[in-house]
Amino acid sequence: MTQPKFFEGVFPAITTPFHQDGSVDHAFLRDHARWMMREGSRGIVPLGSLGEGNTLEESEKIAILETLVDALGDAPVIPGIGSLSTQGAVRLARAARDVGCQGLMVLPPYVYTSDWREMKAHMAAVISATELPVILYNNPIAYRTDFLPAHILELAGDHPNVRAVKESSADVRRATALAAALPAHVELMVGVDDLLLEGVLAGATGWIAGLVNAYPAESVRLFDLARAGRLAEATELYRWFLPLLRLDTGIKFVQLIKQVQEETGHGSAQVRAPRLSLAPEEIGEVRQIVQQAAARQPALV
Template sequence: MAIQWKGVMPAVTTKFTPQDTLDLKMFEVNIKAQLEAGVHGIILGGTLGEASTLSDPEKRTLVQTTVEIVNGQVPVIINIAEQTTQGGIQAVKNAKEDGASGLMMLPPMRYKASDKETIAYFKEIAKNTDLPIMIYNNPVDYAIEVTLDMFEDLLTLDNIQAVKESTRDISNVTRIKNRFGDRLKILSGVDTLALESLIMGADGWVAGLVDAFPKETVAIYELQKAGRIEEAIAIYRWFLPLLELDINPKLVQNIKLAEVATGIGTENVRPPRLPLSGEERKQVLEIIETGLKNRPKLPNIAALQNA
């Protein structure tokens, strides 16, 4: 399925049973809630998906299951986060076999590669697949920045098409637009900068709190796209305390707790992660409960999408 690299793409959480196996039943509940809200793609195996704790067979199961659930409604994208180039090549081959529509790709894991090594890693893996690729640029969490000069080199490959922009520098959206125009699609990867990024020209939003609040997230995107900025800002202001749960070391636990509150997830995480407890849990629950209490009335988003 072709990817246009725009709109809201949830970085979905991986659902686990109390026995620490994949909870595909609750996973399907959440995916269907995302589809009902009108998201534009599904991203698997990212940070929120607890990718580092998943086995290769589990990743493949998630891709195959999601492809079956979405049934061609939206693209299914799998994150590639590997320690070796050969591992990345095998992962993209698996993704193709399992029916993925595209790839999100991080720089090499664990080893802090140089610019030259990072470019070589991305290009070698990209040459081994025809799937379209979005580079995940998150130097804050992963210590390697993909600079504009590096993108100039990477864009010589046709299937490198987009960036998940997570540098936390809002002006980077303008720098990318000034340098590359529409050659490099931009999806904001930071929930608390998403609307600002969209207004400045980003094409989409790889979202986190969408996992618990899909309709509100899609509403913000569709309203700003339609030029109804004040309405988008009003929802965004309500959403911000919840969105801040995403820029936190416990983002997985935070968002899973929010999913429980909205009825489309469980709190189960995979060790070494543990569910929130004590004062930390109390504070997060207060934020979620306040958000639910003041949840805004949304406009007819389907009408906007069909306009």
């Protein structure tokens, strides 16, 4: 019997809000997550690339997870599990389970990358550290480790709790290959905002989204139209959304998306070093994109 699709739908890769002094703003985090859930999101994915997970201390990560689990009740909190070491990632995975998270998104190790033998050993240790369902996160652009379809199939075959793949290689051919090869219990999730429609057409059933932090209703509507095969409506909304979605694809995507949040009244542009706030000319470019989008805001029916 086919298992239910646990990771189907829109899952915001939630940004981490900071106070001016650099500490985590837990009150805003709580409210922001609840708002995105009310707009139709299926769960929340903290501590990933957009969540600036690699700048957070382990104690801060656990505190963030405690806040989100408490705020969202039964809604899934699926944290990114990343660390400099395998030991650290295993420890964080178990801490996430213990505070009530319902799944994990497992990243390759920060900084160090090598051959498949070493990367497989790292991923296997983290995946098997708990019984929670796991999303494998493939982002070779950010982490310099590329999990090829054969690697993903190997991990899925060895570990029954591997239930999804967040594919962020930005290669739609990779998504097509994975959709054709993955076993029925492993879902394909889009991990790059400006490939959402192409990813769903290739067979993706979930979206770990970035601009959802400012536009949750539009993100959910776009995903639902695409999944329903209503391509004319989905394409119209997608074309409106694309200038914003493309902000998810550059080196400064965290700063850009947080700036969009500030421009739309849904967060602060505050980031944590080594990231710096955008330069004035960059802020002006983001503001222009947001204003142009507002002038052509589609009706969501």
